[in-house]
Amino acid sequence: MPDLSTSLKVEPTVFDISSPGRQGHYFPKSDVPQTNLPKGFVREDLPLPEIAEVDVVRHFTRLSQLNHGVDTGFYPLGSCTMKYNPKINEETARLAGFAKLHPLQPTETVQGAIGLMYELQEWLKEISGFTGLSLQPAAGAHGELTGVLIMRAYHKARGDEKRVKMLIPDSAHGTNPASSAMSGLKIVEIPSDSRGNIDMDALCAECDDTLAGIMITNPNTLGLFDENFKEVCDCVHEAGGLIYGDGANFNAIMGISRPADIGVDVLHFNLHKTFSTPHGGGGPGSGPVGVTEELAPFLPGPIAAVLDEGNAEEPPLFGLINPEKSIGRVKAFHGHFGVLVRAYTYMMMLGGEGLKAASEHAVLNANYIQARLRDTFTIPHDRICMHEFVLEGHWDDALDIHALDISKRLMDFGIHPPTNYFPLIVPEALMIEPTETESKETLDVFADTMIKIAEEAHTNPELLQTAPHNTPFGRLDEVKAARELVLCCWFPEDKEE
């Protein structure tokens, strides 16, 4: 249990620094007529903190400094693509012509915004090979749900009602079975073979006329490009199923491999991973879905389109359309428009060659770290990796050390822990994704630190087991946090017994 008295020494709450009567602002004069709220809706007191602006700014600046972010340190959180978010993205997203629009404005008055959506759709289609694309979904798992609903709608529209089975490899992100289950499908897990690919015998045994499709992440969560990918697609397609591509790992293949060209029917992108938009902490994300020609009529709308090509004198007229057999809206208005502006900016800044170079460097960086750690850690599927790789965070001669201990010890060196205990098929997994935006010097610091921690694991295991030591809080009690789901906003002394 964290000691609350310690936390108060670290940084008081905004309520603790309140002083009665102190004010940070004045309300402007009301520009609408005053009305009285209905009885019962007006409260007598409102115990909000009373603080000067300077103290508010200092409080939140200090809090932000207690945090770890990609702007403060290396963040090799596998499967999350925590690349640097260029600041120009923030500049463009704040341009008044984008930031101050109202989503209900007539489309003739927001041509630039819809034009941006249209171009972004076209670019994402170009690098993925798809025919149709919707920018609606709010994030990755939402994109999955959308894509799976499209697959269901496609089978249903053909009168093929018995296709209720979705195949999920055992290395999949947990969101894949969740999205399928939410769409009313039955999930069948497919094991991986010894090289980390989908086991072909197990797959083919499930390819029958009840097959809705398969959800594949390629490269997969082991950071490996599935060598059986073509055969997997053929086997599923021959049985009448569809291929769902989880685009979480798209950062490995931009400008190199187009999912639609190698057999994928539906794929979601994660703009907050691959296309450098903010990630987590209320991001929000964005999970556009691309589809083949057969599935395009089922996409959620509205989708940006050219209504009139225009000519030498007149610019094109953009508008919003709804596909004919659309599964319906999946998000209010136009998706997370501010995120779309950031992703558009990123693609515009890098260009085609730049995006390809980003993927090449992402893969090179991951392979560099893998090579540097190969002699120190067990790498269960030791192949040339893509943008990330998985190692085992334990040693047979240091049995009391677990992946979690290594993760916590990394925090002492100002490094965010890798994803741990995932994928589930690797014991004590540590999943490392450096991204392309890190320099060789940073990669070396990380590799040196990992090697140093491995040495400590053997010479001074307690140092790892009690880590972190250099953070505002030490080891938190995750078990208690998970077992006692109490989020209280009072301090223990105020709690009524």
Place this chain on the structure above:
Amino acid sequence: MNFPKELKYTENDEWVRVEGDEGTVGITDYAQDQLSDIVFVEFLVDVGETFDKGDTFATVESVKAAADVYMPVSGEVVAINEDLPDAPEQVNSDPYGEAWMIKIKVSDASELSDLLDAAGIENLERDH
């Protein structure tokens, strides 16, 4: 790792204690050790329902992972350990005792012979 001699086991680390035509089912010491601290146990079945061998009857969750628990043999559920969801830590502290999960009426006794004995599960080839 502790595998009591009188129990039978599946390769997925469920155990069964057979008494007459009734079997008590839980997860092994090895399973709880691999999952680490169990924080959540949920039963997906009710007393009186009948299931096939291999059907999921419960989900256990630790701070590391979630895992399904499967029927070791086919049968009817005759009792559920209703106290376990409120004390999931018992799966760690007493996997073969307090942390029993369900009791079943075995519908096909011949399925019991497919299960492993203590020596069988101890020698089971594991990834880790």
